[in-house]
Amino acid sequence: MTFFRAFPYLSLTEIEQNYAKQLRLSSYQSFLDILNEMNDFAGQRELIAENMMMNICIDLTKYLQELKQERKMYLMEAKKAQQSLESTYKQLDNSKKRFEREWREAERAAQSAEKTDQDINATKADVEKAKQQAHMRAHMAEESKNDYAAQLQKFNKEQSQFYFSDMPLIFNKLQDLDERRVRKLAQGYVLFSDIERHVMPIISKCLEGITKAGTNVNEKNDSMVVIEQNKSGFERPGDMEFEDYSQGINRASSESSLGTPKGPVDLLGKNRGKNFWLFSKRKAFPILLPTCRYIQKV
Numbered sequence: 653m654t655f656f657r658a659f660p661y662l663s664l665t666e667i668e669q670n671y672a673k674q675l676r677l678s679s680y681q682s683f684l685d686i687l688n689e690m691n692d693f694a695g696q697r698e699l700i701a702e703n704m705m706m707n708i709c710i711d712l713t714k715y716l717q718e719l720k721q722e723r724k725m726y727l728m729e730a731k732k733a734q735q736s737l738e739s740t741y742k743q744l745d746n747s748k749k750r751f752e753r754e755w756r757e758a759e760r761a762a763q764s765a766e767k768t769d770q771d772i773n774a775t776k777a778d779v780e781k782a783k784q785q786a787h788m789r790a791h792m793a794e795e796s797k798n799d800y801a802a803q804l805q806k807f808n809k810e811q812s813q814f815y816f817s818d819m820p821l822i823f824n825k826l827q828d829l830d831e832r833r834v835r836k837l838a839q840g841y842v843l844f845s846d847i848e849r850h851v852m853p854i855i856s857k858c859l860e861g862i863t864k865a866g867t868n869v870n871e872k873n874d875s876m877v878v879i880e881q882n883k884s885g886f887e888r889p890g891d892m893e894f895e896d897y898s899q900g901i902n903r904a905s906s907e908s909s910l911g912t913p914k915g916p917v918d919l920l921g922k923n924r925g926k927n928f929w930l931f932s933k934r935k936a937f938p939i940l941l942p943t944c945r946y947i948q949k950v
Contacts, residue, residue, distance in 0.1 A: 679869050685865035686862050693859075700848060716833065734814070743803050754789070754793040754796040758792070760789075762786045764786065765779075765783045769782070
């Protein structure tokens with residue numbers, strides 16, 4: 653039970669040992685430096701985003717909502733002025749049609765009175781009645797004429813005010829509103845540039861740190877470190893001797909020769925308990941995974 657409880661600590665110890673070995677590699681140390689620089693770089697980008705949200709986006713959104721309500725008010729004023737002009741035009745059209753109708757009725761009444769007056773069979777009362785009818789129609793036609801003239805004058809005045817005063821004023825207000833909108837957006841652009849410029853020195857230092865980390869990589873030294881960590885310590889075998897089986901003395905001499913290894917097979921046989929890393933599948937060069945901070949063996 654004690655062994656199993658200590659097993660996690662043994663694993664952690666192995667990880668720390670491998671991690672310490674990796675720290676000797678300049679490429680690994682540069683990678684750690686780049687991660688630190690990228691962390692600082694990301695922090696500055698987060699600061700830019702936060703300042704943009706607080707100082708630009710929120711204020712700009714509120715301002716644009718106010719402009720939207722203001723624009724809606726101006727459009728309602730334009731619609732109201734247009735509806736008033738249309739109503740006046742309808743009144744003008746009605747008075748014009750009434751004047752036309754009354755004038756025709758007055759003409760027929762006048763013609764009828766003249767015809768009655770020339771009729772020898774018509775009585776004096778008939779003639780008088782026809783004249784009164786013609787006079788009444790003429791009076792009504794005159795009133796409709798005066799009303800039409802008044803409505804025409806009113807419409808022309810209101811139409812002139814609509815096209816030369818009311819609508820130009822509303823258009824000027826809408827133009828000023830849009831210019832203020834564009835100016836507010838432009839101020840946001842300038843503020844964004846100021847925010848970016850404020851953190852640019854720190855970002856430049858981060859980029860300089862990344863460049864320095866890249867230039868500090870020493871591939872030759874890393875190769876020597878890897879060789880030093882993984883070399884076997886075995887000496888390379890010498891040349892194989894010729895064994896002449898046709899002469900017994902040479903054979904006996906060969907069997908009682910020095911105890912040096914006779915070749916790679918014998919070398920592997922003597923060191924069977926050790927890991928010969930060049931051919932072993934159990935142990936190879938430790939691989940560093942960029943996404944983790946521990947060493948994984950293949």
